[in-house]
Amino acid sequence: MAARDVxxxxxxxxxxxxxxxANTTDPHARNAMLDCTADVMDKSASLIEETKRxxxxxxxxxxxxxxAQ
Structure with missing residues (x-):
């Protein structure tokens, strides 16, 4: 159940x-937000893989x- 929630x-x-x-007019803010989101997604994928192991x-x-890292 927790995996589905994640x-x-x-x-x-x-x-x-x-x-x-799509609604942010400042390109720097948009890029920073997208970079942070991509980082969260990447780290989440790594966490899921390490959890499986x-x-x-x-x-x-x-x-x-x-x-633990």
């Missing part, structure tokens, strides 16, 4: 970012260390 939240973030970008090997200290 996916929906990321879809909402992407949709909101597109809406803000940690679940696959629950006792692996390397997985837990990467997840």
């Amino acid at each position: 996916a929906q939240a990321l879809r909402s973030l992407a949709s909101a970012a597109r809406g803000v970008a 940690a679940i696959a090997k629950p006792g692996d200290p390397d997985s837990q260390q990467r997840l």
